[in-house]
Amino acid sequence: MKPVERRLMRDIPVLRRHMTTSSVLALAGAGLIVTQAVLLATALADGFAGHGVRTGTLAALGAVMALRALLAWLRGVLAQRAAAAAKRTLRDRITGRLQHTNPLRLAARRHGETATLLTRGLDALDPYVVGYLPTTAGAAVVPLTVVTWVFLTDWTSALIIVITLPLIPVFGALVGLHTAQRTARQWRLLSRLGGHFLDVVAGLPTLRAFGREHHQTKVVREMADAHRRATMRTLRVAFLSSLVLETVATLSVALVAVPVGLRLLHGDVGLHTALVVLFLAPEAYLPLRAMGAAFHDSAEGISVAERVFAALDDEDDAPAPAADRAPAPDARTAPLTLHDVTVQYPDRAGPALRDVRLTVAPGEHIALIGPSGAGKTTLLSLLLGFVTPTSGRVEIGGTDLAALDPDDWFRQVAWVPQRPHLIAASVADNIRLGRPDASDEEVGRAARAASADLFIEELPAAYDTLLGEHGAGLSAGQRQRIALARAFLKDAPVLLLDEPTAHLDPESEAAVTGATVALMRGRTSIVVAHRTSLLPHADRVITVRAGGITLPDPALPDPAPQAPAAPAAALAPSERLVAS
Structure with a gap:
C-alpha cells in the first residue's frame, strides 16, 4: 500500500469502515463460493453416477447463488456510499483550507486547476473506493479460503495453486509501476487543460479585444490533443496488463486442471473431488485478476489524492491554529502599530516593505500615497493579517496581531478593496455580506449612506435584482458603492480602503468620495489614494516609496484636514494624480 493510500485510510474514517465491511462481506462470499462449488460438484457427480440430482441439492444451490448475488449488490451499494462520503470529506477539507488561505496567495492560484481538482479530479476516486478497495479485501480473503478448502480436498492441486498464485501479483506489479507513471502524467495534462481553458473563458473579452482568440483556440486544441495521446497510452498499458494477467491466470488454471484430469482418467481421484478442484481453482485466481484490473482503473484516483494532500499540506496556505489565541482588543481605543x-x-528580489515604523492612533485618518508597487497594498494586508512580516511586529493595542484570534479581529475591520468582489446573488445579499443578519431596512440605510440607493432603485427588481458573477450588470462605480454599503452595514471601528476611487469616471468618483468621507467619520481609517479627492480629509499623508515610508514633518501644518473635498470633475488632469 502506497503512503497516500495509508493516509487516505488514516484521515478518512469512512474508508476504514468500508474496508472492514468489505472484508466481512468478502469472507461471507468466500464461504458461499466454496459451498456453491461443493453443491454443484455433488449435483453433477450424482447425475453422472445415475443416481439423479436431489431436489434439496438444487434448492440449496439456488439459494447460494441468490445469496452471492445479494452480497454483490450490497457490496456495490455500500461502496458507492463510501465513495460519496470520502469525496465529500475531501471537498470540505479543500474548501475549508481555501477559506483560510491568504487571499493574496489565493488570487495567485490558477483557479481552473483548483476547480478541476474539486470536480473531475475527486470523481476519479470512485474506481478506487468502489472497485479497488473491495477487490483488495477479496484478494486477501478469498484465495486463502479457497486454497484451504482445496488442500483439504486434494493437497496436490492446492500445492500447484500456492506455487502459481504469486505470479499474478508479480506481473501485475511490474506493469503497474509503468501504469502509475503514465496515469500521473495524464492527470497533470488534464489539470493543466482544465485550468487553462477556464482562464481562457474568463479572459475571452480581453482576447477578443486584442484579436488573440484564434491563437488560444490553437493552444487549447494542442493541450487537448496532448491529453488525448496520454490517455491512449495509458489505456494501451492497461490493456497490456489485462492480457498479461489473463494469460498467467489461464495458464495457472491449466496447470491445475490437466493433472487433475489425468488422475481422474487413471482413477487416482474421484469425480466429485476433481469437480470441486476444477470449480474452485479459477476462484482462487479471480480476485487477484480483478485487483489488477481495478488497480489500473484507480491509478488516476491515487494521483488525484496525492495532489489533494499536497494542497492540504502546503505550509504557506495552512491556517494558523486557533488554540491559545487572545481576543482582539477594542479597536475603538487601541492604536495600530508597526x-x-x-x-x-x-x-521578489527586494523587500516589499523595509523596516517600517508606524503608529495610527484610534480615530485617526491616514492617507497612503506613492507609486504603484511601492508597498501600500502590502501595508494594508499586514493590518488585515493576510501577510505575515518577515521580521518585526504588527501590534493592536500592544498585542501582536499574530497572537490574536483572526475572526475576532476581522469583526472589527471593514475592508474595501480596489476591485470589490460581488457574488452571483441579489444586490441586497451582496450588501448583506457585511452583516448577514441585517434586516432589509438596515440594508437600505447602508445603501443610502453609500449613495447607492438611487441606482439600486432603478434596477429591474431594485434590491432583489440578481447580479452576474463579479457584479456583471453594474458599472465600476456602482460596484464600488455596493462595497462601501457593505462597510457601512458592518459598522466596524477600523476602515481600510485600497484606492476606492480608482478607475472611476468623474461623476462616480465624486459620489464615492462623498460616501467614503462619511464612512471615515469616527473610525480609524487608512486609505490608499492615487487621486487627490480624499487627501484633504486625512489627518496625515504618508508617502510610501520602495518599501519605506516618509512621515510628514511635525513642524509643518497638516494638509488642511477640514478643507472640503474638491469635486473630481473640477480637478485638472495633472492634479488628479498624486506626485510620487
Missing part, C-alpha cells in the same frame, strides 16, 4: 516591519515575498 514595529520595524519588513516583508519579503519569495518571488
